[in-house]
Amino acid sequence: MLLYLLRRVFYAVPIALAVGFVCFMLVQIAPGDPINAIVPPDAPADVVDQVRRDYGLDKPLLVQFGLWLSKVAVGDLGRSLATGRPVWADLHSAIGNTLMLAFAASSLGFVLGCVLGGLAGTFRGSVLDRTAVGVAVAGVSVPHYWLGMVMVVIFSVQLNWLPAMGAGPGGSSDWGWDWDHVKHLVLPTVTLSVIPMGIVTRTVRGIVAEIMNQEFVVALRGKGLTRWGVFLHVVKNAAPNALAVMGLQLGYLMGGSILVETVFSWPGTGLLLNSAIFQRDLPVLQGTILVLAMFFVALNLCVDLVQTALDPRIKRG
C-alpha cells in the first residue's frame, strides 16, 4: 500500500507539469495580450514595450515558462500581473471560500442524493421512484446559474429572507459560524448542490436496484433479517461506488463554479479564475489551475484509499 501511495504521489509530478504547460500555452494561443492587465488600452507603444520588458513578457515563451516553473518548484506561484499581490495570498483565501461552499454543497447533494436514490432503488416502479428520478433529472438539467438567479429573486429580492451576494456581512476574512454569516452560504449552497444531488440520486438508485436483485439479499431475507438489517447490508455494498461518484463531484465543485460564484459574488476560485481569464492574468490562471489540479489528484487518491478501506475486495498496489 505504501508503494502504491508513493507511486501515485510520483505520478502527480508529470500531471502538474502537463497542466502547467497546457494552461500556459492555451493562454498564449488565445487572442489578446496579458499586458492589458497592467496598462490601459490607450497606452502609447513605448510605455507598453517598457512595461512588457519590466515584467519579462518580452522573453521567449519557453523561457517565461521555465522561469515560472523554477519559482513554482520552490513554492512561489508568482505575483498577479493585475494587482501585484502574491498569487498564493489570493488563492489561499479563494480556496478556503470555495472549499467551504463545495463541502456544504456536496454534503447537501450527497445526503439528498443518497436518500432519494436509496428510496427510489428500494421501491422501484413506485410513485416515489418516479418522483425521485424526476427530481434527479431536473437537478442535472436545470442550469444552476439560472436557478441561482431565480432563488435570489424569490428569497432575497421578494421575501428579503436571505442575502443576495457576498460571503458574510464583513467579507470572508472575518467568517464565523453564526447565522449572520451562515445565511450568506444558504443560496449558493442550494444552487450548487442540485447537480451532485441529481447525479448521486441516479447512481445510488442504480446501485441499490442492482444489489436488491442479487441472491445474497434474497438469502438475507430468507434468513429472516428485518428490512432494516437488509438495508444496512445494501448500504455497505453500495457505499464504495457512491463514494467514488461523490469524490469526483467534490473535485468538480472544488474547481469552483464560475457561474454560481459570479451570480452570488462568492469570493472563491471560480470568481478568481473568471477575472483572471478576462484580464489574461497568467500567473493567477496558472497558479490556480495548478493547485486545483493537484487537489483533484489528491482527492482521487483519498477516494481510492477510502474505497479500499470500505471494501477489502478492492486491491490497490
Added chain:
Amino acid sequence: MTLRRLLMAATLAVLPGLTPGPGQAQGTIRIGMTAADIPLTHGQPDQGFEGNRFTGIPLFDALTAWDLSRGDRPTPLVANLATSWEVDAADKTRWIFRLRPGVKFHDGSDFNADAVVWNVRKVLDREAPQFDPRQVGLTATRMPALRRAEKVDDLTVALITSEPDSFLPINLTNLFMASPAQWERLRAAAPSAEAAWNAFAAAPSGTGAFRLTRLVPRERAEYARNEAYWGEKAKAEKIVLLPIPEANARTAALLSGQVDWIEAPAPDSVPQLKARGMVIQQNLQPHFWPWQPCFAGESPLKDVRVRRALNLAIDRDGLKQLLGGFMEPSVGTVGPGHPWWGNPDFRIRTDKAEAKRLLAEAGYGPGKPLNLKVQISPSGSGQMQPLPMNEFLQQDLKTIGVNVEFDVVDWNTLFTNWRQGCAAPSARGAHAINVSISTMDPFFALVRFYDSKMAAPVSNNWGLFNDPRFDAMIREARNTFEPAARDAALAKLHAAGVEEALFIWIAHDVSPRAMSPRVKGFVQPQSWFVDLRLPSIQ
C-alpha cells in the same frame, strides 16, 4: 397547539433574524461597484476610471482636479493640491505649480514640494528607490509629455515636459499624491520596493477626504471620513465598496438592502428598481461610443462622402429607445455647449435621403452595395451594450443599402488590436473598430486619433489618419497656454474633425446608477467621477 401552528410560530420567530435589513451604522454608504476586484489602493488605481472614482480621488488628491459639484455643465478644471500654476514665459516646457500650504497626509506627514517630486519620480525615474513599474502603465500613459519635477521651494515645484504642452494641468488630475513618509516607513520593513508598494496598498496614506480603514482584496474596502481633511469634509461617516461584477447580482443586492447604491444597474431592471422606490441617476458622460474608421488600403471609409453618409444614416433616437433612454445621441466627440465643440458646418443628424445621395455620389447603390466589416466586442468596460447596439446599427444601415459584417472578438483582444492599427493582420480586414472613448482630456479625446505621429502602434490612431492640417491644429492647441485660447484651438480641431467625419459618432454614455432613496445629496456630474464627499445617508 397543532403541528402546523407550531411550525408557523417557529417561522415567524426566525424571520426577523433572516431579514438582512439596513442594520448599518448611521452614515455608512455601501456601494456595489462593477469591478471584479477592489481597484488598487497604492495611489494609481487600475480598473480604468472606476478605479480613479473609488480608490483614487476619495483617498488621494492630485495637483489639479475636476469640479464635480454640479451636474448642469461640463466639469471645469480647478485647483486642488496646487493653488495656481503657469508656464514659464521663457521656456514653454517648464511649468511652475504653487502648492497648498498646511496639507497633511493621513499619516500626519506634510504635503510639500518634496512629496510632489517624489511622486513624479515614482513613475518616471527608473533610478528612484520608489520607482514602481506597475504604476508606470497606469499613470505615465495619462501624462505623455511630463518628464521630471524639480523643487523650487517648499511650496513651489517646477514640472518639465518633453515639448510645450498646454494639456499638462489637465493630465495631472491622474497623478495622485501618495505619502513618501508612509512608504519609507513600510520600505524599512519590506524586502523590496515592490513589496513596500504592496504594503502601502494595504495601508495607504494620501491627503484625500477619506482614509482606508479595512481592505479585503476582491471583497470589500472600507473608508472612514478624514476628519483632518484640508477641504470641505465628507458628509458620510463611512463608505463601503463591494465589487459585484454581475449586473443582476448588483441589482438584487440593492433591492435586498445589502447595498445602498449600485453602479450600472441592468437596464431591464430599471422599471423594477423605480417601482421599489430606488432613484436612478444619469447624466451625459465625457465618453463616446463610435465606429473608428480605417483610412488605409482599400477601405471605403477613406471617402469622406461615405463617412458622412454613415453619420447621417443612423437613427440614434431609435437606438436610445432600445437602451431604455440610457444614452445620448452623439453629434461629435463632445456636444454643443462644450468648450471644444466649435460649431462645425457639417451637422450630424438622421437624414437617410441625404445619406443615400452621398453614397450614390461615392458610387454605391443597389448595383454596388457598400459592404463594411467592423471589429467589435461582446462586452467591456465603457462599451455599453455592444452586441444589441451593433445589431441595431446593422439593421438600420441595411435600410440605405449598407451591408455590415461583424468580427466579434473579446474585449482584451479588441484592446490589443486597437493598438496595432487597421493595416495590421489583427484587424482582419476590418474597415472600422468599435472601442468607446473617454473625452475628459484633449489628448485622449482628440489628439491621439487625429495626430499622424500617433498612428498605430505608437498610440490609438488605429485608422492611420494622416492630414498635415490636423497636425498643425494640434501643434497650435498644445502651444496655446491661456485656457480660453487653448479651448478655442481645440474647438477648431474638433469642428474640423466633425466636418471630415473622422468618426462615425453614435452614442454618449449617461452612466446610470441606482440608489436607495435614503442616499441624500448625491450629485451626478458630467464626468466619469463623482464627489463622494457630497452624499450622506438617512
